[in-house]
Amino acid sequence: LKDATLAHEAPPEAAAGAAQPRPDPDMREAILAKLRFAVGRDVSAARDHDWYVATALAVRDRVVERWLDSIARTGPEKKHVYYFSLEFLIGRLFFDTVSNLNIVGEVRQALAGLGVDLDRIRAVEPDAALGNGGLGRLAACFMESLATLDIPAFGYGIRYDYGLFRQAIVDGWQHEIPEDWLSFGNPWEFERPDIKYLVRFGGSVEMVGRPDGTIQHIWHSAETVVAVAFDTPMVGWRGRRVNTLRLWSARAADPLVLEAFNRGDHVGAVADRMRVEAISRVLYPSDATPAGQELRLRQEFFFTSASLQDLLRRHRERHPDFSNLPDHGAIQLNDTHPAIAVAELMRLLVDEHNVRWDEAWRITTATLNYTNHTLMPEALETWPVELMERVLPRHIQIIYLINFLHLESLAKNGEISADLVRQVSLIDESHGRRVRMGPLAFIGSRRVNGVSALHTELMRKTVFSDLHALYPDRITNKTNGITFRRWLLEANPDLTRLLVEAVGPQVLDDAEALSGLERVVGDPAFRDRFVAVRRRNKERLAQEIAARTGVKVDPAALFDVQIKRIHEYKRQHLNLLETAALYAAIKAEPNRDWTPRVKIFAGKAASSYVVAKLIIKLAYDLAQVINNDPDVRGRLAVAFLPNYNVSLAEIIIPAADLSEQISTAGLEASGTGNMKLALNGAITIGTLDGANVEIREQVGPENITIFGLTAPEALARKAEPDHASRAIAASPRLASVLDAIGSGAFSPDDPGRFAGLVGGLRDHDPFLVTDDFDAYWEAQRGLDELWHRPEEWWRKSLLNVARVGWFSSDRTIREYAEEIWRVPVG
Numbered sequence: 001l002k003d004a005t006l007a008h009e010a011p012p013e014a015a016a017g018a019a020q021p022r023p024d025p026d027m028r029e030a031i032l033a034k035l036r037f038a039v040g041r042d043v044s045a046a047r048d049h050d051w052y053v054a055t056a057l058a059v060r061d062r063v064v065e066r067w068l069d070s071i072a073r074t075g076p077e078k079k080h081v082y083y084f085s086l087e088f089l090i091g092r093l094f095f096d097t098v099s100n101l102n103i104v105g106e107v108r109q110a111l112a113g114l115g116v117d118l119d120r121i122r123a124v125e126p127d128a129a130l131g132n133g134g135l136g137r138l139a140a141c142f143m144e145s146l147a148t149l150d151i152p153a154f155g156y157g158i159r160y161d162y163g164l165f166r167q168a169i170v171d172g173w174q175h176e177i178p179e180d181w182l183s184f185g186n187p188w189e190f191e192r193p194d195i196k197y198l199v200r201f202g203g204s205v206e207m208v209g210r211p212d213g214t215i216q217h218i219w220h221s222a223e224t225v226v227a228v229a230f231d232t233p234m235v236g237w238r239g240r241r242v243n244t245l246r247l248w249s250a251r252a253a254d255p256l257v258l259e260a261f262n263r264g265d266h267v268g269a270v271a272d273r274m275r276v277e278a279i280s281r282v283l284y285p286s287d288a289t290p291a292g293q294e295l296r297l298r299q300e301f302f303f304t305s306a307s308l309q310d311l312l313r314r315h316r317e318r319h320p321d322f323s324n325l326p327d328h329g330a331i332q333l334n335d336t337h338p339a340i341a342v343a344e345l346m347r348l349l350v351d352e353h354n355v356r357w358d359e360a361w362r363i364t365t366a367t368l369n370y371t372n373h374t375l376m377p378e379a380l381e382t383w384p385v386e387l388m389e390r391v392l393p394r395h396i397q398i399i400y401l402i403n404f405l406h407l408e409s410l411a412k413n414g415e416i417s418a419d420l421v422r423q424v425s426l427i428d429e430s431h432g433r434r435v436r437m438g439p440l441a442f443i444g445s446r447r448v449n450g451v452s453a454l455h456t457e458l459m460r461k462t463v464f465s466d467l468h469a470l471y472p473d474r475i476t477n478k479t480n481g482i483t484f485r486r487w488l489l490e491a492n493p494d495l496t497r498l499l500v501e502a503v504g505p506q507v508l509d510d511a512e513a514l515s516g517l518e519r520v521v522g523d524p525a526f527r528d529r530f531v532a533v534r535r536r537n538k539e540r541l542a543q544e545i546a547a548r549t550g551v552k553v554d555p556a557a558l559f560d561v562q563i564k565r566i567h568e569y570k571r572q573h574l575n576l577l578e579t580a581a582l583y584a585a586i587k588a589e590p591n592r593d594w595t596p597r598v599k600i601f602a603g604k605a606a607s608s609y610v611v612a613k614l615i616i617k618l619a620y621d622l623a624q625v626i627n628n629d630p631d632v633r634g635r636l637a638v639a640f641l642p643n644y645n646v647s648l649a650e651i652i653i654p655a656a657d658l659s660e661q662i663s664t665a666g667l668e669a670s671g672t673g674n675m676k677l678a679l680n681g682a683i684t685i686g687t688l689d690g691a692n693v694e695i696r697e698q699v700g701p702e703n704i705t706i707f708g709l710t711a712p713e714a715l716a717r718k719a720e721p722d723h724a725s726r727a728i729a730a731s732p733r734l735a736s737v738l739d740a741i742g743s744g745a746f747s748p749d750d751p752g753r754f755a756g757l758v759g760g761l762r763d764h765d766p767f768l769v770t771d772d773f774d775a776y777w778e779a780q781r782g783l784d785e786l787w788h789r790p791e792e793w794w795r796k797s798l799l800n801v802a803r804v805g806w807f808s809s810d811r812t813i814r815e816y817a818e819e820i821w822r823v824p825v826g
Ligand code: GL7
Pocket: 132, 133, 134, 135, 136, 138, 287, 288, 289, 373, 374, 451, 480, 668, 669, 670, 671, 672, 690
């Protein structure tokens, strides 16, 4: 336990109310038994992976006890939260579990006694990358906080065989490699062959009159898929509670296959099976853009239907009917991906359980809630009516009826214009007929929330303005948060130890206790220790950069970090333009006292997003030139780290000095990387966008660097047709950097490579890169100067750590619990 990285692992006495882990003297024996009887290996033959699995299984046994306890303790009557999400970007679970159970020391000792290093085997675990980016990672943080706050909850999603692709960078170009995360088995999951549901697709609907004059709808589906449950325990802090993440895997319904097989059509039987099982084969790699494919719609319906059937079955086991469903369950739809739940819950209640339509609508709209995560019009999901008719014929009828009643209720409340109907109808008729999933989710929900104050305000004013006028109490804000367990305690153990020393162990349980740091920000001895911790983290990152890219960087330099999906609205290219301009400036004035900087980038581009891939290539080409130019050595370096994922984020974030949050104002709904970086002491350079606005409120405007157009200014500027050319004409620096990149100064092997990218900026520049360039440049130079005043820099850095407690996902989940779900918080 002398290991400095684990100072927080002994549970402090001060942790009031925390359930202490039971002493477990047998960890060593447990690991050995698992190695022998579950892995089937002898100590002498065991390799790292065997040790990892054996240890994970031994730890899992401790989890299972608490899991079963949690379920038993909860009792059927308690209200449950159901988090429906097509994505859960979990990352690794081993260390997270061990850490949350407070048994890091025990496990480390047991392994050390066997000659095995915990840190080596924890690196063997593949990331569970069942998500694209912020939206999926948020779901994972929420699962952890739900368990921590002792809220009974299920996460519902898909068990993809292949998670988000692995990114390889070959000569600067992104290549996608399948992420076969299950190939060595997954010790955390429990297959539940007995928990399965039939999910149907296609076919037709027969309408049969009943004697009482009502009409019964009988759906004769064309295809049946079996959804099989796989459960993963989600452990809260100090093992207080363990909830279930239930992910569905698609299986062909065997009888059908067998029948074809018996007919002799073996190939056809297998083909059918492949088609069915494709549903849970792979995660769509699109981020903040809709996938728009039939398979995606099948995925969405598949997991939504299975999850609803599952929770309705449990409800019916204990209650005579569904009238009290809203008292016992709250469903959260994570974006519109599960929005078909509105129609499916209605169908299950009305068609399968004979609930009257009005009563079913009351139940549905009291149970469902919807989170919107983006307002970019091109990113809002819609499905062609023709596709819906073919894949979900009964659901399209239900959607039509919901739409009819919705429009009728407006008419009852007064005049409605054709314009308003067009605005609020669930069917968009402007480019072919399409079902608008956002409005469907809105109408079918009790509460609709945005993910930052600014984003929620924009929801009310733009995309949902008409619906908001009709239902003024429905939209509410729940600013995102992050779990401090993963993003501080686990990712930055040295800083955690320092914080415990400075403000006491309650900081482990209560994020707001970080504010105690305010007392020591002025203490030079403390600051030196803080800087020393950061220095070690930066050395580790420097090693990682060298290992992954071959680039050698100086840990004493300012580490300037932009890590997130590659997207034009996130404006990595703005950062790259500034990088190229800085390079030119250093070369022009080599003797100035430049602040040494390392520009660190990481992120994946959607596989079909050509411009995003070109932006990666630009980062790479800049790196080639800059890193090999002796004139700027020691002042500027550029590194693009391949294969950004949760595990890499855990290494980069504790080592970042500067956090780049430079999206076009109004377009980043929240961001969560911004919170993780500030929590670990990075100073933010950012626009007034998403949660940056609230970070500024929390840390104080003097401790964050804000630049550029505001959201309303950006909107107005975009409407000026010549905004880009004017911005370029006004900025010789920008003009010259565009010329350089556009004419091939960084791509001598293919001088025209970036002509299109630069041309796009010159012509329309929809993300206002040119308009914000000068302000960004100036802001960066201000930070250069600040770096030369280390006392001030570190004071600001520390104040960021001290003041971001509010961004704990415990706070976010508490707000959801109180206002949206109406469940007690433990
Ligand atoms: C996102 C937003 O882009 C991001 O700003 C937000 O932090 C996140 C979680 O709320 O949701 N919306 C979205 O479609 N994706 C996001 O990451 C993919």
